[in-house]
Amino acid sequence: MITLADVARRAGVSVSTASKALNDRRDVAESTRAKVRAAADDLSFVPNRVATSLLSGRTGTVGLITHDLEGRFSIPLLMGAEDAFGLNKVSVLLCDARGDRLREQYHLGVLMERRIDGLIVVGARTDTRSSLGQDLPVPVVYAYAPSDDPEDCSIVSDNVRAGALGVEHLLSAGRTRIAIIAGDRTYGAATERAQGAVARLAEAGLEPLGGQPVxxxxxxxxxxxxxxxVLARHSEVDGVLCGSDQIARGALDALRDAGREVPADVSVVGHDDWEILVTGSRPPLTSISMNLEDIGRLAARRLEEAMEGRPSHGVEAVVPRLVVRGSSVS
Amino acid sequence: MITLADVARRAGVSVSTASKALNDRRDVAESTRAKVRAAADDLSFVPNRVATSLLSGRTGTVGLITHDLEGRFSIPLLMGAEDAFGLNKVSVLLCDARGDRLREQYHLGVLMERRIDGLIVVGARTDTRSSLGQDLPVPVVYAYAPSDDPEDCSIVSDNVRAGALGVEHLLSAGRTRIAIIAGDRTYGAATERAQGAVARLAEAGLEPLGGQPVxxxxxxxxxxxxxxxVLARHSEVDGVLCGSDQIARGALDALRDAGREVPADVSVVGHDDWEILVTGSRPPLTSISMNLEDIGRLAARRLEEAMEGRPSHGVEAVVPRLVVRGSSVS
DNA sequence: CTGAAAGCGCTTACAG
DNA sequence: CTGAAAGCGCTTACAG
Structure with missing residues (x-):
């Protein structure tokens, strides 16, 4: 490996001058700078950031511990984070903790040895998770799943708003006999989305078919x-708000089996805007996106601020976005 | 940040002795080792791997450049790689190149500055990609999409075998009037799977309905x-081999629309074994997995070997695996 | 068994 | 404008 000393030797200057020349510091003669640059080019010199890191105490790396096995969240989040940090500024060390607290601790230890400048922790579900504590030497931002310690900084999706958004869209499509087919009730994402939907219905003087979400x-x-x-008990149904795109895909199938036309007779809306599920269905599925990349971007920004000494605290929610396709309006 | 010097001072020994004590080297008195350990514990000393890296010239990091936007491949690959490397040995710097060669070059430059010990490049599709060249200072393994330079080491999925596997399964289910609904013909994965299927049919003295894949x-x-x-032209069809799970989902829908029972009348097989698509369908979809984690694991192993001075060359194919569900046999 | 010294590759005051 | 020296945090021969 070529070192700065090699470059300096070839340029006929000292190591310190070579360093200054390559780092665009002033008080270097332009002719010297040119000589050093030429030497560096000739030798294909690639500066060793390990040395710089040791010197500056900053590695320019961020840890990303994820519990999201299928990569549904991690990759968009990573993309958002890369965007926010800038490619040359920060590199991401991705660790897969697989929902295992021990594995998480282990990764955490390794990341500390590697002297990451900050840490993003991505949960597998939106429910609150236990904090990693306040005595870590680097700032932490929790993404998707918020920390249970209000002192921590967490970026989440606004699931209540998402539910309301779905109802608003159905109302605007002229639907009033709306069923809410929610997800697994042990998940916060399921209950929050349902709650937001019910509240928004109530504002319009309505309630879900059957009086409550199922x-x-x-x-x-x-x-x-x-x-x-729903069809058996409330055949008047003209709108179905589903807790996820998978549920919505099932709803589309069931409506088709029952001879209902979508969206002519019934509008269907899903949650998550999962590409693979929403584009292929008949008709394509209107869905509510959590804007995961925005969550990643915001998490990265808050982390960056914290690394610069301006930490945030508490939970910040990213506003979801309605993506209209053929299943809700014609 | 606590340094080894702090630990040494507290233990009342020299830095070199402290180093030896903590690194389990012999020629340290047990009593001294205990003293040093206690001091390190008291101070919550976390060794600075940046210093070790500078010294040893090895960072214990591997770059993973991915072009796979949705994370369909990257995460399983990452998991396989983590397994193969061992969590404490190697950390992964994940970079998202988004199918952009410029972005790839940029990431490559940053990774070189960070002195990664090796590099895995993951393609977005199985087709051959251009090599990064032979003059990189670290070993490279191409995963999923092979390099066009036979000197490079590439780990891919055996798509020809995958196609054959699908046909074999349909044959063993007693199907002989088999349609092959392949993917996008501009993709190697589509043509190779189809080719493997046709060849296996020929071995059984058969050909696909219509004479060739569509x-x-x-x-x-x-x-x-x-x-x-297919139904319009060959209503005798009793088996459908699809180029992907998405295509197979469409096939299931079409067969249901036409009043055909799956699997009683027709068996359907997909490719990729994409969890989200195969479990929810009616019936659940038999599919052929590329064993992405195995690809990741093997890529990691070959990379490790190359880092230890025993490089591999050429393309190595991971054998796919049939996952039987309700769409092919009852 | 212990510790002083050198060095990994770089940057940064500080003299000249 | 240039360069010798010190130092980031650690490990490793080498004396003692």
Whole structure:
């Protein structure tokens, strides 16, 4: 490996002068700078950032510990973070903790040895998770799943708003007999989305068909079963708000089986805007995106601020976005 | 930040002795070692790996440049790599190149400055990609998309074998009138899978319905359209091998629309074994997995070997695996 | 068994 | 404008 000393030797200057020349510091003669640059080019010199890191105490790396096995959240978040940090400024050390607290601790230890400048922790579900504590030597931002310590900084999706957004869209499409087929009731994302939807219905003087949301599982199976049940008891249904895109896919199937036209007879709206599920359905599925990249970007920004000495505290929610496709309006 | 010097001072020994004590080297008195350990514990000493890296010339980091936007491949690959390397040995710097060669070059430059010990490059599709060249100072392994330089080491999925595997399964389910609804013909994955399927049919003295595979797109829409066309021209069809799970989802829909029972009348097999698509369908979809984690694991192993001075060359294919669900046999 | 010294590759005051 | 010296935090021969 070529070192700065090699470059200096070839340019006929001292190491310190070579350093200054390459780092665009003034008080170097232009002719000297040119000589050094030429030497560096000739030798294909690539500065060793490990040395700079040791010297400056900053590595320009950020740890990203994820619990999201399928990569549904991590990659968009990573993309958002890369955008926010800038490619040359910060590199991301990605660690997969697989929902395991021990594995998380282990990764945390390794990251501390590597002297990361900051840490983003991505949860597998939106529910609150236990804090890593306040005595870590670097700032931490929790993304997607907020920390249970209000002292921490957490960036989440506004699921209540997302539910309301779905209802608003159905109302604006002229729907008033709306069923809410929610997800797994043990998940905050399921109850919050349902809660936001119910509240927004109430504002309009309505309530969901059957008086309340029906909870089930995050599956197409449940989407089908739930929709069948709704059809049996409330055949007047003209709108279905589903807790996820998978549930919505099941709902579309069940409505088709029952001979209902979507969106002519019934409008269907999902949650998550998961590309693979929403584009292929008949018709394509209107859905509510959590804007995961925005969550990543905001998490990165808050982390950057904290690294610069201006930490944030508490939970900040990213506003979801409605993506209209053929399943809700014609 | 606590340094080894702090620990040494507190333990009343020299820095070198403290180093030896903590690194389990012999020629340290047990009593001294205990003293040093106690001091390190008291101070919550976390060794600075940046210093070690500078000294040893090895950082214990590996770059992973991915072009896979949705994270369909990267995360399983990362998991496989983490498994293979061992969590404490190697950390992964993940870079998202987004299919952009410039972005890739940029990330490559940053990774070189960070003195990674090795590099894995993950393609977005299985087609051959251009090599990063032979004059990189660290070993490179190409995963999923092979390099066009046979001198490089590439780990791919055996798509030909995958196609054959699908046909074998359909044959063993007693199917002989098999349609092949392939993916986008501009993708190697589409043509190779189809080719493997056709060859395996030929071995059994058969050919696909219509004489050859039909190509289209990687979408559910195409799966529906292709299947409708097959039903119109070859109503005797009793097996459908699809180029992807999305296509297979479309096929299931089309068969249901046409009143065909799956798997009683027709068996359907997909490719990729994409969890989100295969479990929710009616019935759940039999599919052929590329074993992405195995690709990641093998890529990591080959990279490790290369880092230890035993490089591999050429393309190595990971054998796919049939995952049987309700769409092919009852 | 212990510790002083050198050095990994760089940057940064500080003399000249 | 240039360069010798010190130092970032650690490990490793080498004396003692």
């Amino acid at each position: 909870f089930g599982a995050w599956t197409e199976d449940w989407g089908r079963a739930g929709t069948h049940a | 190509f289209g797109a990687w979408t559910e829409d195409w799966g529906r359209a292709g299947t409708h066309a």
